[in-house]
Amino acid sequence: MMKRRVLIGLHESPGIGWKSIERILETGSWENAAEFTASDWVDCGLTESQAIKMAGPFTETWLEQREELIHRKGIQVITRLDEDYPLLMKETVRPPWVMYLIGHRSLLTSFSIAMVGTRVPTAYGRKVAELLTAELCRHNVTIVSGMARGIDGVCHEAALRCGGATIAVLGTAIDTAYPSEHTALYRQISADGLIVSEYPIGTPAHPGLFPQRNRIIAGLTRGTLVVEADVRSGSLITADSAMEANRDVFAVPGQITSPKSSGTLGLIKQGAKLVTSAEDILEEYGVAMVQDTSMKEISSEGNKLTEQEQHIYHMLEQSTLSFDGLLSRTGWDFGLLHSVLLSLIIKKQVVQLPGSIYKII
Missing domain, CATH: 1.10.10.10 (Winged helix-like DNA-binding domain superfamily/Winged helix DNA-binding domain)
Structure with missing residues (x-):
């Protein structure tokens, strides 16, 4: 239990990133980190400047205060030390040490597909996203996306409308609904689905955080479906993350004259499976894994x-x-x-x- 609390504290410490935590954990002697001096932190692989910053504030009292704040806000925490940490996520290149959750934790182990796309979809893109989401939900597939404007929001909303399961992976702190126009959507997913974030309470919003969360969207799922995207769309980063994690990549074809389809058409040229119905996705996994939820x-x-x-x-x-x-x-x-x-x-x-x-x- 103490190791888990220390890991959460390390994750929440300013200036301590993924690699630094890896070095600390590799030493094998970090359970009593709340009592470390600057010299102890250096022995764990931190630089002198990092060690000086950690030696003062990283105390048992501070760890307890953070734990209390998380509990007070109704937030759950899952760490790499926990038995129910998703195996699919653990198999990725850089799985988060800590993830914050609001909602139904059990969805982390459900059969899921990521659905992502442009923030400014065409009418075609919106319609296709709604249809495919509804089809997948009817077959008991959890829809994972990033709660961004456009295709992400369309997919979350469509899943909720048809009574399906959905997971929103945030590029902001777990207690922050972004964009603000999705505040109601955030609340509904919190109640009926699952909100996930790698970023602790109070993390300031920053553009660089969003590409990082895309690896979580891809890592939690069996495959990623790009519905509609141009060549500069952030959803292509999610597709790249899926390929890096050795997951399936699917893409919906669009008009060759539409800039909004240039990204998806490019993925198809690179080997992504062309999708025109949910069946194109489900057949990749076999009927033993997914069956109509009406049954x-x-x-x-x-x-x-x-x-x-x-x-x-x-x-x-x-x-x-x-x-x-x-x-x-x-x-x-x-x-x-x-x-x-x-x-x-x-x-x-x-x-x-x-x-x-x-x-x-």
Whole structure:
């Protein structure tokens, strides 16, 4: 628990970036960092100027105050030390050490696709975004985007309208709705979906933060769909992040005379899969992973899973888990979890390994 608190504190310390945290953690002796002198910080790989700045304010009292502030604002925190840190995110080049959450944490392990695009879409782009979002939501796919103007906002709104799940990854502090015109959208996603940010409370907005958040959008998802984008669109950064993480990239074709389609057409030329319907995306993953939510189940080899079985199945898609690990994550009672796992084994969806470890077949 202390290590987790220290990691959050390091992440929130001015002048301490991703690489600095990596160097500190590699030393293996940072659990008592709240008691470090400047010399101790230097031994952990910080420069002298960084060490001097850390030696004063980085105290147990300060760590407790930050923890209390986060709790008071109803914000959840997930760190690389936590068991439920998303495996897909962990497999990326530079996964965040800490992410802040508001809303339904369980969506982090749901089957998800990123949908991004231009901030100034055409009528065609908006219509396509709405149609594809609705189709994907009907197949139990969580829609992940950046809550920016344009295509991002259209996709979030369409997902909420049809009762689907959506995750907004912010390029601002977790408690800041940006742009301000999306304040109502921010509140609705907080209530019905999930807000995610790498940036702690009080982080000033800065243009350089937005490209960084794109790697999280790509990292949380199986693939990224670019709906409409010109050659300078920030959504192409998300596509690049997806390729860097070895994830699928999809693109919607547009008119060759439209500047708003130049980016997506370029992606298709580079090998992105052309998408004209949700089926073009879903067929890449197989029907065992996604099934129409009107049925509230998954289908595989003719076996249909209940909503509870589907929930466990999606968790095990992320990684193999012990019985105790599943018990902790679900919050279910022993008997319920045992019966659901037994049913999954009978349906040949899950296998039990020695040590009460479970994995999907």
